[in-house]
Amino acid sequence: ETWRFALEEVEGSVQDAYAQEFKKRIEERSDGDITIEIYPYGSLGTSSQLTELVQQDAIQLAFASPGHLASVIPETGVFTLHFLFSDDNEVNEQVLANTEARSMLQEAYHEQNLQLLGIIPEGWMVWTGNRSIETPQDMEGFKIRTMTSPILVESYRAYGANPSPMPYAEVYSGLQLGQIDGQVNPIFAIEEMSFYEVQDYMIQAKQAQFITTLVAAQDFYENLPEEQQTMIDEVTNEMRGYIFDKQDEFNEQRLETIQENSDIELITLSEEQREAFREMSLSVRDTYIEQAGERGKKILETLDEELRAAEEEKGG
Ligand code: 6CS
Structure with a gap:
């Protein structure tokens, strides 16, 4: 079985690092039953087009950033508000991982045939x-x-x-x-x-932080055997620390690259x-x-x- 996973960012990005690691962990755990194909930005369309493809289950997984997604799910606009999140990004990560707002957001995603799988900060805007x-x-x-x-x-x-x-x-x-x-x-x-x-x-x-969300096609997710749903939930949960450290590292290192080259x-x-x-x-x-x-x-x-x-x- 193949799951397609589309990114709003190019190869080498934070979303790519996430997808590569997600692929590795899911393929390992499923003992080869599941193969994940990653589509970096540019191969399929704009961010909004990717969301439409997920809504149609043409793609099973994608990142859908509120900066674009709020056109379809206005509630996600909360993640783009200025001076709402903490100056301490660890606080943001903790709150986003455990928020009581998750079920209200999930309801809004479901109204658009989407399953919310994760809320992930990628660094300061x-x-x-x-x-x-x-x-x-x-x-x-x-x-x-x-x-x-x-x-x-x-x-x-x-x-x-x-x-x-x-x-x-x-x-x-x-x-x-x-x-x-x-x-x-x-x-x-x-x-x-x-x-x-x-x-x-x-x-x-x-x-503001750049905050993205990981989504799946709702029908796809709901029709998965329960153990595969659990596997996705566990992997996305376990990957929080991984991606938080990665975005930090990427943002720090690339600042050096920028300063060296310009x-x-x-x-x-x-x-x-x-x-x-x-x-x-x-x-x-x-x-x-x-x-x-x-x-x-x-x-x-x-x-x-x-x-x-x-x-x-x-x-x-
Ligand atoms: O500015 C944008 O549109 C994009 N920026 C990032 C860092 N990720 C995805 C988003 O679509």
Whole structure:
């Protein structure tokens, strides 16, 4: 039996590292009954197209990042809100692994024929630009490429920027041709997609994590023998630590690669500078609630409470 697994990222990415390890563990455990075929980004289509293929069970497994997926499941827009998650990414990982919001999210995924298998942080979203962005004033009219979800677009409108949603594959040429002024992605992606080659500044504001979700076709998952469902659940659970360390390692190493290969300027915003953005970002939570409704509101409240409680526990 063959399971197809599609990625929204190229070979060598965090999603690829996940898929390779998942393949190894599943194939081992199933004693060769299951073969996993991995399709890196570029072979099948845009992120949104991959989600459609999973909904049709043409592909059994894929990553579906809320930055795109919230166009279809608005509740997932919660993962793209700015200054909601902790500055401490270990706290985020713990909360995402155990959140009470999981069943509400699962319900929303099921309404779209999808099975939510995991929620995975891939690193801080870093701005790159042809100018530096240190204050919300610097965002004024800044043409920033964002992923395609309307909630994410609002996050940049709130700062006064001019967000321009487009698929991942079009970002490099958009930057090169000057159709956009900047973009936002984790460091590993900025390196492997070569965005740093056509940008002058990288700005670390720690406004958001890149959070992805692992999904399966719901019919596929539900029709699996129980022991295979359990195997998937166990493997995805056991892989949390593996992928958390990997994304950390990738983001750290690739920053070095970027600095060795370019003279891009790296800017880290101070707490005061971040505060100015944080204040402007809060109104986007209302937009999120308008789009994601009552269930979306509950998911936001649940995560917010869990995050603040986990921070307090760790801090004290
Ligand atoms: O910016 C994007 O569209 C993509 N970025 C990453 C790091 N992963 C997948 C996503 O589609």
